[in-house]
Amino acid sequence: MQGEGHRVHGMGLALEAPTWPAITDGEAAAVLAHFPLVAPITTLSWHSPRPFSAATLIDTADGALLLKRHHHQVRSVAGLAAEHGFIAHLATAGLSVPEVLRTAEGASAVGLGEGTYELHRRSPGADLYRDHPSWTPFQSYDHAHAAGYALARMHQAARGFNAPARTAQPLVASFTILPAHDPMAAMDAYIAARPALAAFLSARNWRSPLAALFADGASGLAPRLVRQPSLWTHNDWHPSNLLWAADGGVATVFDFGLADRTCAAHDLATAIERTAFAWLELGTKPDHAIADLRAARALIAGYASAGPLSPDLIETAIRLLPLVHIEFALSEIDYFAGIVGDEDATLLAWEGYLLGHADWFLSGAGRGFLADLREEAGR
Template identity: 70%
Template sequence: MGIALEAPTWPAITDGEAAAVLQWFPAAARVEALRWHSPRPFSAATLIDTARGALILKRHDRRVRSVAGLAEEHAFIAHLAAAGTPVPEVLRTADGASAVAVGDWTYELHRRGAGDDLYRDRPSWTAFESHDHAHAAGVALARLHEASCGFDAPARSVQPLVASFGILSAADPVAAAEDYVEARPALAAFLAGRPWRRALAALFAGAGEGLAQGIAGQVLLWTHNDWHPSNLLWADDGSVETVFDFGLADRTCAAHDLAIAIERTAFAWLELGQGRDDGIGDPGAALALIAGYAAIRPQSHADIAAALRLLPLVHVEFALSEIAYFAGVVGDVEAASLAWDGYLLGHADWFRSAAGLDFLARVDARGRVR
C-alpha cells in the first residue's frame, strides 16, 4: 500500500501455538523451531522446522477465512497437484479436514515447496529481477491454466480478500458493483458517504463500450489471481519450481489472470505519486510474461487483446474486497480510504494518463512492442 514499512496487523504465531495446532495433523512432526515469520498483512504465517521437513503454518481471523472457505482453495490445489502442477502439499487432520478452527482463528498447514524463495522479503508489488524471470513466470502461469482445466467448482462464496470476476464480466458492471457492495455491509457503510457509483461508472465508461462482450469468448477457469514473484519458488536455472498462496484464487478466466499477473509485476506501483509516475511501467516485463505464457498456450490476437482490455480495471474487485476487509474486519478506515483512493481509483487513473496510454499502446494485441 506504500513504501513505508508497517507493523504486522496480526500477532505472530508463537511456539506453543504452533505446537498445539500441529497436533491436529498426524503427518506433522514435532516443532523444532519457528524459523521465520511472514510480514504479509492479511494473515500470520510461520516457517516451521520439524524432523520430517519444513512446514508452513498460516493463521487467519475466522471472519476472513473459515474452514469451509479454505476448503474451496484447497480443493483447487489438490486438483492442480493431481494434474502435475508443483504446489505445496496441504496437510489434513485425522478426519480429513484441510483446516482447523480454534477460537477466533482458522489454521492451515502446508509442506514447504521445493525451490528458493528469492523474493520472500520484498513487497508484493515488486517487479521481477529480470525479464527472464518474467518469461519463466509466464510459462508457469500457462501450465497452471492448462492444469486447471476440468476443475468445475463454482465461484467462491462471499468472503474478504478474493479476486472475483462478477463485475467486469457483467453486461451492466455498475449494477453488478451495486450487488457486490450490497452483499458486504462494511463495504456499503464505508462507501455510503462517497459518490462511488459515479466514480465506478466513469472508470467503466473509460474502458470503452462492450467490455463484457470483448471477453465473452473467454472460457471460465479457476485461476490463481495473485501472480507475483513472491508467490513463486525458483529453481537454480531461473525457472519456477513451485507455485503457492492460492488465497485469492477463484473462478475467472485465463485473460483475467494474465492481466492480473501483468498488473502485479510490470509496474512499480509503490512509487506512484512519488514523482516519477511516467516511469513506473515496464512494457518489456509485460511482453516477456506474455511471451512465456504463449510458448505453452499459444494465444490468438483476441486472447491477448482481452487481457490488455481488462488490464486497467482488473484490480477493481480485489480492491473492493480489500476495502471490505479494512473497514469491516480490521476497522482501519485510513487503510480502507487508501485502498479506495490510491489503489482502486489511483491505478485505474494511471492507465488513463499519458504514461498509461503509452504503455497500452506499446503492448499491442500481438504481444510485442510496436
C-alpha cells in the same frame, strides 16, 4: 522464536506492526496436535512479513512445514477447503504446488478460537522474493518470462476443475462486475452483499468516478469476457508467490488465497498489473516511469511459449488492464473497513489503489503503455 519485534509489509514501502500477531510456539504446537503424522516442532525459524494473515516456517526432524493463520472472518474452514480443492486438482494435473496436510479426521484446515489454520509441507524451490512487498517487479526479464510460462502451464492444469465460484468473502479476486452487461448494476449487487463496504461508500460520491471508469474502459469488454472460457485462476500472480529453481524457472506456485473462477485473460492481466508497474512509487515518480514495458512483454512471451495463444485472449487481457484490479480493491476496502477497522488503509485502498491505478491507465503515459503493449503483442 516468538516473533518479538516482528514487522510486516504495509500499504506502502515501510514495514509496520502486524495486524495479526506472529504465531507463537504454544499456538503452533496446539495446531499441530491435530495432525498426528507430523513430527514434533524443533523451532519456528521464520515469520512471514505478508500482512493479511500470519504464517511461520516450522522446522521439525521430518522436514520444514509452513503454518498459516487467518482470522475466521477472513477465511473459514470451508473457505479454505475450496482453494485446497483447487490445489489438489492442480497437483493431480502435474503442477508443483504446496502439499496441504490433513488432520486425523481428513480436514485440510483447523479452526481454533478466532483463527483458521492451514498446514503445508515446505515446497521445493528458493523463496527469492519472500521479504519483498507483493507489488515488487521481477528481478530480471528472465524471471518474468519464466513466470509467464508457469502461468500458462497452470491454466492448462486448471482445466476440468469444475467447482463453482467462491462465496462472497473478504480478500478474494471475484469476477462479477466486469463481465456484466451493466457493470454499475453489478457493482450495486457486489456492494449490497458487503455491509462494511456499503457503509464506507455511502459517505462518498462513488458512483460518478466508477461510472466514468466503466464508460472509458469497459466499452465492448463484457462481450469479450463472456467469450472467454470460464476457469479457476490464481489471481495474485507476482514473484513472491512463486518459488524458484536454480535454472531461473518456477519450481512451485503457492498462495492460492485469491483464487476463484474467472478466465485466463483475467489472470494474465492481473499478472501484468501486479508485476510490470512500480505502483508503490505512484505519485513520487513521473507517470512515464511507473510502467516497465519489457517486463510485460517478457511475461506475455513466456505465456505464449507454453503453447498456441489466441490473439483474442491477449487483446482481452490488454483491454482488462485498466480495470482488472477493481473487484479485489473493493474486497480490500471491505476487509479494512469491516474486519480490521483501519480508516487510513481503507481510504488508501479506495483512493490510491482502486482509483489511483485506474487513473494512471487513463493518463497519457498509461494510454501510451497500452498502445505500445498492443503493438508489441501483435508482432
